[in-house]
Amino acid sequence: MSPEAISARAENSVSPSSAFVTGDALPRAGDPADAPKIARNTSGPPAKNKGRAPRSGDKRAVFRNNWLGFAFAIPQLLLIFTFFYWPASQAIYWAFTLQGPWGGGSEFVGLDNIKAVVTDPVYWDSVVRSLVFAAVSTGLSMGIALVMALLVDRELAGNKIYRSVLVWPYAIAAPALGLAFRFMLAPQAGVLAFVNHIWPGIWDPTINGNEALGAIIFAFAWKYVGYNFIFMLAALQGIPRSLLEAGAMDGARPLRRMVDIQIPLLTPTLFFLLVLNITDSFQDSFGIVDIMTGGGPARATNLMVYKIYFDGFKGLDYSGAAAQSIILMLLVIALTFIQFRYVERRVHYT
């Protein structure tokens, strides 16, 4: 997980922050009279923001002391120049030059590094594995989270307990949960080892690559159920109660209301979470992979970020790692743009 990746999206959905400011818990659209207001606060972006790129603020009354104002921005600018823009441009520079390890000389080689990467079957294997990891873990965690959020939103008995406990997995560091799952899914000890007593040799993620991939998918999905649950529940609570009541009046039972009213109204959130989960699966998988499998067995869990780390820091192939970084950067940027295009046309219901 990395917050920065994604709060990019914060910009286009002004919504929750205004609820956030009031100091109340997530607002519950209970009172029909309140419904339009609350819906505006917690559903999609307000109409005025529609189709407009994010921009700096338009306060009428501003301070005249411009040098002081600029000075306020200097610390941030220095930091992002040194630790963001410079490294990002270095990555581009390295991707087109041949870098000696330990800073020894560099030679311009054009597209050779990129070519070397994209013609390497090991790289494509890593890409395919990353995509499978992203797709399956995202589907699994979003599916479970959706069911949980829909049920918790019904506010049955014990609602408060579910609401807090289901969030806990998200608080765990990836390596810690990697170690916990490595024990639970170990072939000789832990929770799943009993299957090997019944059918000897049926489960061993240290030998079978697909089982190892399954294990890291499961661990990652477990963590992200909590994360998806938070967003889905917040979105569900933004749906005006009156809509559900109208559905009930027309004779729709709870299950039908979920399928025909709540889930369709949730689509913007679901799409937003989909992109977010995929980008997070590229980054946050590192700790899990490093502790659980170390990229093995036989590179079966050698996901993209892990490969960059391994080639760059263990293999000292800076140029190759930089070329891979560039490809991954393009992928993340593309996903972010898809997100923006969609967010602008976000469905909403006020």
Add this chain to the structure above:
Amino acid sequence: MVERTRLFNIVCQVLLFLGLVVSVFPFFIVAIAATHNLRDVNLVPMPLWPGHDFLANFSTAWTRANFGVKLVNSVIFALGVAFGKVAISAITAYSIVYFGYRGRTLIFWLVFITLMLPLEVRIVPTYAVAANVLSPYQAILDVTGISWLIAHFTGVQVALNFGLLDSYAGLILPLVATATGTFLYRQFFLTLPDELVEAAKMDGAGPLRFFWDMIIPLSRTNIAALFTIMFVWAWNEYLWPLLVTTDPLKRVAVVGLLDVVPDKDSLPEWNVAMAGTLIVMLPPLIIVALTQRLFVRGLVATEK
């Protein structure tokens, strides 16, 4: 809603309970495994009732990974990131929203773009910068010919070098250098009425005074939420601390887990490993459990 759906409610409760069990089960296994001795923890199936060796496992894990020092490092690291984020994002957003200088839109975009590329994606060159944080400036001097001029006239060869490896600054600064909080503040500042500034101006308050006496107190909830999220996020960060610190006395608790991971060739000391896991995962878990509402609200608001 007044509606009788008893059967459906029972189905719902069963499903919810299953979800609860799945969520809690790994915590439960970690806690139970940490109380057994080496023999019991390797039994198949593992006994699901607590053993008697928790303190022994705990102290073995504690000394093996030197968690005393590492937890202190983790606290300093996470507090540093949280403070840094809260402070720097606040003043940046203040600058963008409340001043009318030219170029503020450019600054806004410069900050905005940093949201797109997480640290993990540009990890190799960022590490190179941390190894010598002045290298970008050296390169600028070299390219512009300034270092040549200096060398020519004074005979001094300019070689700026300041490494951040194995230091708190190296751990903290790159993680602060992103825009997460800036947008949270900006959104909030835009909801504050313009009359607030006008009134403050009329009362003779300058920008510094207005920031300190009005903006900060009004942002208290946002600050608390951002702080909590950033603390937990930084505590759980793994890849960056793993790279930047090599000195065992400078490492953080999450990286310390590497010292308790059982090797293929050594004893399968899962009891010690799980005790270590417990030590590392409890602090953020406690924070999230205690500040649940703040955490959830902050998470939704930053949409991170």
